[in-house]
Amino acid sequence: MTAYLQACLANRYFMGSVLVARAGEVLLSAGYGMANLEHDVPNTQKTKFRIGSITKQFTATAILQLQEQGLLSVHQKISTYLPDYPNGEQITIHQLLNHTSGIPNFNELDNFEQITKIKVSLDDLIARFSGEPLEFTPGERYRYTNSGYVVLTKIIETVSGHSYADYLQHQILEPLGMIDSGYDRQEAILPHRASGYVFSGVAYQNADFVDMSWPSGAGGMYSTIEDIYKWEQGLYTDAVLSANSREMMFTPKAVILEKEDGKGAYHGYGGIICTHLERKLLYTGGGIDGFSTRIARYPDEQISIIVLTNIDAAVVAPVVPIANDLAAILFGEPYDLPKQRQVIEIDPAIYDAYIGQYELSGLVMTVTKESNRIFTQWAGLERVEMFPESSRKFFLKVINAQRTFLVDETGKASGVILHQGGLDRGGGERMATRVN
Structure with a gap:
């Protein structure tokens, strides 16, 4: 502990x-x-x-x-x-x-x-x-x-x-x-x-x-x-x-x-x-x-x-x-030991494929892009910036949590897996088309 x-x-x-x-x-x-x-x-x-x-x-x-x-x-x-x-x-x-x-x-x-x-x-x-x-x-x-x-x-x-x-x-x-x-x-x-x-x-x-x-x-x-x-x-x-x-x-x-x-x-x-x-x-x-x-x-x-x-x-x-x-x-149950994660440089244009809304267990998560930065926001909460550690995997700095985007054959996100507390929750259904 x-x-x-x-x-x-x-x-x-x-x-x-x-x-x-x-x-x-x-x-x-x-x-x-x-x-x-x-x-x-x-x-x-x-x-x-x-x-x-x-x-x-x-x-x-x-x-x-x-x-x-x-x-x-x-x-x-x-x-x-x-x-x-x-x-x-x-x-x-x-x-x-x-x-x-x-x-x-x-x-x-x-x-x-x-x-x-x-x-x-x-x-x-x-x-x-x-x-x-x-x-x-x-x-x-x-x-x-x-x-x-x-x-x-x-x-x-x-x-x-x-x-x-x-x-x-x-x-x-x-x-x-x-x-x-x-x-x-x-x-x-x-x-x-x-x-x-x-x-x-x-x-x-x-x-x-x-x-x-x-x-x-x-x-x-x-x-x-x-x-x-x-x-x-x-x-x-x-x-x-x-x-x-x-x-x-x-x-x-x-x-x-x-x-x-x-x-x-x-x-x-x-x-x-x-x-x-x-x-x-x-x-x-x-x-x-x-x-x-x-x-x-x-x-x-x-x-x-x-x-x-x-x-x-x-x-x-x-x-x-x-x-x-x-x-x-x-x-003796699964959990994640927080670790130092490294932000990598990627083309912000990649973020466009992930913009939209995702649903998991009745909760809605919205992903937005602003000034070449990418944000996540649960309904009713403030938005929080995500930071890339690969082209598809992002982490939050305010909490020990990560997001991995799933992409279809066109390269657009079809779902997202949430990593938190030693568990993967995921592939929530995409609720809305991309917001430009």
Whole structure:
């Protein structure tokens, strides 16, 4: 695992801290790369990272604690606790927890990137999306939305009589001994705080500023790998939740991806239940400007993998393939050891044969050319440059992944094979003709 992580570091798409444990024994706990590039401060086990949507699991825990105390019920309409919330009589707390409320995601509203640079109160934040029409009838289907967890934050404050940050501190963090965690505020002096970066595949740059009043209970916390391990282990004891509440948290509630063999992906309360490497996997993760995070637990094997990074990649959070590959190492499954790849000079006219759209398992990948450079882009994500290591094989610098194009008798691409995680997925069908 150390050799693998050092190889990720050498390829520059990973910096951060990692903890791996099995049956309560810590197998690996270490920092890699820099917490602050400008001052040459290294990442360690004590480095504090913004953890993004892992915060949602804490928010869900707070809701379940309040239910245990008889102060609310997840089956009640949110109008019971927030009588002025529009459509509150249609939406239950349960639907907020499992992303089936129909409330639009405030991250996708107009001018979101500009307005997040100013401080906002919780009520003002809610007012920015509460007046928007519901995207579907509550309970009808699943759609991930940060807005639901902002509303849950307001319910926690209303019912408990405490601020969200204070509730977390006294009811969750202190009981678990999580002394290096809390709700983040940029104005606070926070020892061992990591700086956040974006990696373009060519160079690092400082991540965009975001005022931490915006993420709220959807993504506003910071923590360390050691504290997150306390959290992860504490969720399997009575330290913060009863057995009944824990069962509610980790029981599938909403379908994300359904398969006939039952090995799809399902959302519980604050986390996802699925199958990976033919094993049950419980995971949660997050991303916020300059940071990405992942907690993966294989409950039957009692394996925990925690990856916190201060890099925010354009194509995919680097923590996802890293956590998956570390699991593959532990289970003796295939994985790719990242290696230094060499860019070769080829005639950019070759790229014209590859321009178009490709489909694989219902996902669409678009290949484009601009200024004699070639790019790949999955639907809904930013485009990323590919670099040639042969006339038909290309690699990405922001993640350990490659693309091999298949060509027909005319020389035009008929499909593409995706190489990632020790596996070849491929030959996706070409969906569109070449775009000139």
